[in-house]
Amino acid sequence: MVYTKQKWVEYNENLSEQQNIEAGAVVTSNKLNYIESGINTESKKVSDIETTLKNLSYYTQMEVDEMLIKLIAGEKISATFTMDFKNKVAGSLVENPNVMKLTTSQDMPIPSDSRWAETTTTVYIQTGTLGDNKIATASALVALSSRKFLVSFKILEDFKRKFPCLSVTLDLLKKYVTGLEVSAYAKGSNGAGNFCQINNYYDRWIGGNIASNKTNELKKISLPIIVPKNYILADGTVTSLISSKESDGKTASSLSVDYVSLEYTVELSLRDIFVTKEELSGHTSNSNNPHKVTKTHVGLGAVDNLQQATKTEFNAHTSNKSNPHGVTASQTGAYTKKETDDLLNKKLNIQTPSAWVNLPLVSGYTTAERNTPMYRIAPQFDGSRKVEFKGQVKKTSGQFPANAPSQFATIPAFAKPKTNIFYHGGTNTAVGGRLVAENNGNIQLLTSVATDYVVLDVLTYTL
Template sequence: MTTYKLNLSTTEPNNDVGLIKIRQDDTMTQRLSVTVYEHDKLVDLTGYDIYLNSKMPNQSTVRDKVTDLINPKNGHFSYTLIDSFWQCLGDISLWFSFEINGTRDSTANFEYRVIQGHCKEINQGNYIWEFEELKRKLEEMGLDLSNNYNDFKERLDILLEMFKTMNTYSKEEIDRMLVKLIAGEKISATFTMDYKGKVAGSLVENSNIAKWVHNSELLEPNATSYNEFNQSYYNLLTNGVFANNAPTTGARAISIFNFNFYEDFKRKVPSLFPSNNNVQSNVESFKKIFKTAKWGVYCKGSSSAGNKATMRIWNQSSWVVPRENNTDKLAKLQDNTVNPIYINEKGILSLIVYAEPNDGKTVSVLQVNNPSADYTVELSLRDIFTTKEELEAVKVALEATKNELKKDIADLKTYVNGELNKKEDQLIDSGWVKATLSAGAIQDVNNPLKYRKRDKLVIVKGYVTLPNNVGAIIWTPPTGFAPSSQEIIRVTLEDTNADRKAFVRFSGGRLMVAYNNWSSSAYYLEAIYYVD
């Protein structure tokens, strides 16, 4: 470990630093031990974020955060140089900056010299390594992170993964793209869709769908006459040639290929599309960042008319822009557009390929191979993150909606309570009345047989010692309380002897004992019924 002791000033030139030489191979061994002064007085750096900054000869910006704060009260800290600070040979100018509560101060510049080691000079591009620095720059642009650092970092990670899946950018190029984003510029990204890895009948692995049909007309993409490719057809599409033969007179051999741009991009950058939005709304958002698309397929066709295969694109009302192969060999037909009109409300671009019709003598034959489509989107950070103004507008709208709901609920409660009170006023409740028994039936002293009528519902319950004589009428309900049918009464005897039984029912509107073999203790009777 090599340590350079530096006394740096925020007010005077750092002329006494001396010559510092760093070899490119000396990774993580070059340490700067720094003490900061202001007019010969130690600077209190308590609570400050400290960064080492440099502008490289190749105009790249390098920045890294200091984490080894030895004695911030007396302006003393240590920093070990990372590789990015010696990406260029020659004399490099640096400075330390100190930031707190949106304010910033810095030392005067000092220099060191990078000399070549075993590694070659590598242009690493612009780097802003520290997440807090990203956050500060975004907030300066008016972008809101909602204090959720993890969510913000996850979104940047998604962007990084999106770029990596394209397999066209180096790490340095990806870093430069992120820096462009943070600087407020737009970046373009292009993605290719095909049928590799497609599983028939599933949209999980690959959201594209291929179909075939034999028909005299060019049917619209959603027509039910189409048949999805089976697995062997999909395999031929990407690893061979799929041949479609139409043996019926007047029929064409037709294949269509649906490329779901929206679904593909949503899976790459899900944070752009709120889960509570419907697909049509999300597709409109996708169309706003859509820039270009191009599509193509290798094909050839044959019929009595000769060799001819035609490709067209669906514009939401008809198949347009014909492209033809009139040879006897597979040839690529392709086209492109900057117009999102070819993307439907579900985010799908549909391509049709067909041969000329069967004339009754010669079969219509279509061969296709490797259909694909590319789409390009153009993104800015404002497409990825909500601005403070937009977030505030959403909050205001939500608050207004919440207040409206509160008022609606209050009004509903008032209405319902009023209706219930009206209904309550209309109800007739007799209260509990003790039944007057006859034919030797005896009421229980503590829990006698009682009845109650509430509107049209009658409840009868209580304990009664029943007479043994079959057909005895033990209670005649008053007018308006008698059931219109022969209601059966539930009878329970609190006795362990299962042979002691009684059967009681209403007959002709009166309560009658149909059977009883025990009169030494009370039965519990209960009935609930409606009256007219």
């Protein structure tokens, strides 16, 4: 539950004792028990989340503290996690739930195809760590066929293991996940040259040439997913395919992989974790014994038959406004005014982004579908600043041409990236296009097919 502060008012001598109790002028056992229950329940669950975040080595203590402040304040927190094949044992889901399979085929088999076979523990070791000089290589000399790796990341299971205090279903996970990106350090070759690529599975294989390596060196290829919930399959996995070009029957199709990973970002708040006061009241006010408790369960037979306080004695105690139990503010976990002001000031100084500003477009380009292209600068926990974009752009007339870079916007000097930034942007076509924010301030689109418009929401970088 989300704890709701109790309402306390002055005692009204003109009202009855019961009316004063109902109005909140009397300290009752129900109110005190509610306070203690709220403190114990929320402290335990927030503590579980804090422990999970601290155990993730890629978050500093400061970042964990800032996330907890936002969580307690009722705001959403954002955290990014990495999944790979470290400590993976073939045939086991205990140490690591992710699975990698291998096949040789002319087509691109779907994940459930029986031609896929799990790799060995040796291959998991070779692909589990980057830069350890251990590389998994597979080749096949079968005409018109190529080698392919299928990687399935059990994202639902991974989230449950990281946050065992939360009850997460597939639908809730799709709601929490706001970003997905599969990456691989790989290279491939056949008789025609060097080539390998990554595809992500939705109801078909998506990606291809957009995320590829055409050199003879191991290079990182990655494919960000624009709509994450569509790519989390019914079994709670995100599945990708790494492949090389087919063999010509004389030279083998070869594929080498060093490291494969999935990064996913989640956003959630206390409202996603606990029920509201109204939801709790709906359950606690249910007088039909929803838990089917019997007298045996509560040990009624073991209760001593002792005289209880009379109504007069009870009223005398509950009407005592001198705090007979000696309850203090610190016992209820209440913040002082100074503590509250300090927390709010610290949160506001760190987290307030700039307003959205119209992005300057190059002549010949304009807003698409009434979704104005804009940008803003958002401060981060570590003191850095992130530039974020949104909106859609189209040509004033005609389309973005195929296979030709089109510069359509200019970033102001104070917001230019330090290096060229590459992203896969959504378009009105199934293949999308490559978005580039250059260090000279130009933004351009390169797509393999003629395109009506491009979506900027995926574009972001740190100054």
